[in-house]
Amino acid sequence: MSNYAIIVGSVLGAAEYVADALAESIKQNQEAVEIHLSPDLPAISHDAIWIICTSTHGAGDLPDNIQPFAEQLENADLSAVSAYVIGLGDSSYDTFCHGAKTMETLLIQAGATLLAPPCHIDVLTYPIPEDEAVAWFTSQTSAQSA
Numbered sequence: 001m002s003n004y005a006i007i008v009g010s011v012l013g014a015a016e017y018v019a020d021a022l023a024e025s026i027k028q029n030q031e032a033v034e035i036h037l038s039p040d041l042p043a044i045s046h047d048a049i050w051i052i053c054t055s056t057h058g059a060g061d062l063p064d065n066i067q068p069f070a071e072q073l074e075n076a077d078l079s080a081v082s083a084y085v086i087g088l089g090d091s092s093y094d095t096f097c098h099g100a101k102t103m104e105t106l107l108i109q110a111g112a113t114l115l116a117p118p119c120h121i122d123v124l125t126y127p128i129p130e131d132e133a134v135a136w137f138t139s140q141t142s143a144q145s146a
């Protein structure tokens, strides 16, 4: 069983790079991780810690690849799930990181526990968002295990 499930929403690949970098960091700590690029709720363990890693496109929309998963969450019971949310966005949009905010709302409505306030990464400030994401995630997991 994986310790972590990274659930990716990406159009152009940046969130996928972030997921890959997070997975590398997790594996270095001898923990198991699965990346879900076409996430499907029944295939994702509720015992793993979920990391939702999504960008925003359109006018505050979720990427197409994660939209079916978002719909599955609408009627789900996630009371056994603990999760982190990492959003990628561009602050020149007034819908900055709305995709990640949508996922946060869905998780909470379904009863999941957020292990930390979401991390919203502005790609204008952090052109290499995976570095920022790994630094944030490492600080969160260190705080949890302290």
Ligand SMILES: Cc1cc2nc3c(=O)[nH]c(=O)nc-3n(C[C@H](O)[C@H](O)[C@H](O)COP(=O)(O)O)c2cc1C
Binding pocket: 009, 010, 011, 012, 013, 014, 015, 016, 055, 056, 057, 058, 059, 060, 061, 063, 088, 089, 090, 091, 093, 095, 096, 097, 098, 123
């Ligand atoms: C057509 C288009 C629409 C976008 N719309 C938004 C938006 O509404 N809000 C936001 O925060 N970022 C928006 N972005 C920025 C992307 O979320 C950002 O570039 C992100 O890094 C893309 O990640 P991805 O490659 O994983 O899809 C948009 C980017 C594009 C190209």
